[in-house]
Amino acid sequence: MSVGLTRALRWTRANLFNTPLNGTLTVVIAFLLLRFLSPMIDWAVLRASLSARDDRACAAVGGACWAFIRDWFRFLIFGRYPYAQQWRPAIVLVIFVALLLASFSRRLPARRLAPAWLGGLGAVALLMRGGVLGMPYVETGLWNGLPLTLILAAGGLGASFPLALLLALGRRSSLPALRVICTCYIEAARGIPFIAWLFLMLVLLPLFLPPGLVIAKLWRAEIAFALFIAAYLAEVVRGGLQAIPRGQYEAADALGLGYAQKTLRVILPQALALTIPAQVNTFIGAFKDTALISIIGLFDVLQDTNTALNDPAWRMAYVEGYLFTGVIYFAFCYSMSLYSRGLERHLGQGRR
């Protein structure tokens, strides 16, 4: 007991009060934490209402109105998906989390990752859509909330990746025509605001499809999203390609490797490993940009919150609503960031 106490005191002196400057900083920071953290805790925990009937009842207590979240929880997550069928999007969320965990823990070997995600996304679409195995059909307009956000993000990011590789390689190709096409595409996509791009694609995509073939707005948005991110990602990858020394190309050439083998086995692995931080930056930005698709009438997780806040009983609970949504976004973005850090460490092992 007293041993622990002396040790704690010693640690405090060594780390927090070892110089006059450090001591002052410790005191100032402690004061600021108390000054700002304590009202936060007071609001979010001590005076929070979990069982109030409406926002006025919460206001009377003066704390956070978590009762709103409790009341609207299922709508905030699943939106207008038929209530009795919401076990289906619930399983979808489980599938997504399982895929993320499997990828992040590196349980799955890298070459199984793509098939696992493809299979997972197939299962997701099947569950959401129904019409088989006794599950009633649900149209894509009712795929709302978090599952929609994740479908857009996973599908869009997944599809954008191979496209970005092709664009980046194309932009560095020795064939002038290919180079011009890729450059024009990248500059066009980067030069247009995402919202304008979204509207443009919704209208333009059907023109490229055979007449009679109609694809749901959700899938058109998904394609537009993938095409948009690919342009940004292509530039990130190109930056990595530029950083590979000429000797690597020459060594691969001298061994007789053809263009495909040289690119796939020697150049791209190095270029991709070099640009992980910038790739993840693009991915995180893109994940948050999925919120913009509400503008074409798709109900993602943020739009669900907006809708729920229209309930006259909870008009004033917007801080709680947006905090809740913010935490969901944060959880996914931060896990991407953690994953990239692990991957960097793994790929960096003794290699430079």
Add this chain to the structure above:
Amino acid sequence: MGSGVQDRPMIELRHVYKWFGAQAVLSDVSLAVARGGRVVVCGPSGAGKSTMIRCINRLEDHQQGEIFVDGMELTADVKQIEAIRREVGMVFQQFNLFPHLTVLENLTLAPIRVRRMSRREAEDLAMLHLERVRIPEQAGKYPAQLSGGQQQRVAIARALCMKPQVMLFDEPTSALDPEMIKEVLDVMLELAQSGMTMICVTHEMGFAREMADMLVFMDRGEVIETAPPDLFFTAPRNERTRLFLGQILRR
């Protein structure tokens, strides 16, 4: 095989020219290396030594003249270029190992992907060559974990795993600390004794005397003198060769 094939030089350059812009980097270079021939190329900096041997596996293209490797002519034809590159191994001054692959993976990549060997076969071959360059225990490491001398020996083994007919070396010891130069040169001497056709750009004159059966002196893009080692070192015919040897041997 008919004796005709045997008699043809392994490598032949006929009146090769190359320009970088207006500057002639190779002018009227002719050279023939017999099967099993061991040539050392030397000359002052900027003479065009690197450019010449890089033309032999088309890392640079020549603009006039003809280059033959094992009877095949080097043209712009990609298939032909790749066929020639399979037969010509190259070792660079800067090693150029693939940093994201282990030593073993560096060695097996091309045999598996280009020669279509099975993984087992390629790995056995890789271990054989790692033993030959005396570092079998480093197979699982990444290049960055090895010393310069070890990296260069891995690079030699990597080229040998393609079972080439010819090996090209471009100043293989110039980037090495003095104490590592010998371990690389020893490996190259053994390779020379095994009958490999070799062309080596180097300033290691002691090594050249021991390994080469022919010395080539280049200056300003031209081959100035070609001679067997005893003549080259004791009785060089050209004034410029004499000057160069005087400088380099005094060092």
